Amino acid sequence: MLIGYMRPYQSDVNCEVQLQQLTEKHCEKVFVEEHSSAKKRTELEHLINNLKQGDKLIVTKLYILADSTLHLVEVLDAIKRKGAFFQSLQEEIDTSSPHGYPFHDMVEALAAFQRDVISENTKRGLYKAKQKGVTTGRPRKPDENVQQAIVMYESKQYTLAEIKAETGISKSTLYRYLEQ
Template structure:
């Protein structure tokens, strides 16, 4: 069965372009979200829950169905496990064709690449910051406040809330200093 899925986006806020494209392909059922938000996509969940073997989900663009590369990988895996397929009209992708399987693998590699690039840029930025003398992480609390908090705590005259109010030192920070 051919199943269309659409949700509003900037260039097609009322899903008119998507609907025309999906009806041209003769989708027997079309699921349409009422909003473009990534949250609470009721129709997507309903469609996936009722997906059968050999069904084909058809979307106008990939970002209609997926909110990120990782989400796309998860959806492709779920669709494949159910023995179904995905077709994206604009990108010319159809996982029911033999070249489609390669697409699943390509997306997984793109996801890894994306993660590796972010990780590498973060490491490089931290290294460069360290070279300039910048200390990574949250700034340390001034020692006089920490010492005052420890003295207040050890006196057993103050609650943790009172210590925090007076010194600005949270319970977790205080306990971390007490352990050292």
């Protein structure tokens, strides 16, 4: 079965262009999200849950299906587990053709590459900051607040909520200092 999936986006707010293209591809069913948000993609979730082996999910462009490389990998994995196929018209991707299967592997490799780039850039930035003498991480609480919180805690006259309200020191921070 050919199944279309649409969601609004800036250039096609009413999904008219998508509907026309999916109709031309003879989609037997079309699932439409009511919103363009990345969150709560209920129609996509429903579609994937009901995919049968041999079905093909068709979108007009990759962005309709996923909002990030990681999300794309997750959706493609779910489609593959169902024994179904995926087609994106704009990018000319079709996993039902022999040339389409490596696409999933390429997306996974790109996602891993993206994670590595972010990780290396973060490490490089931390290293440069350290070389300049910049302290990284969460700023330490002022010592007088910590001392006041410890005194209040040890007096056993205050609840943890009262200590936090008075000093700004959270329960976990207080316990960390008490362990030292």
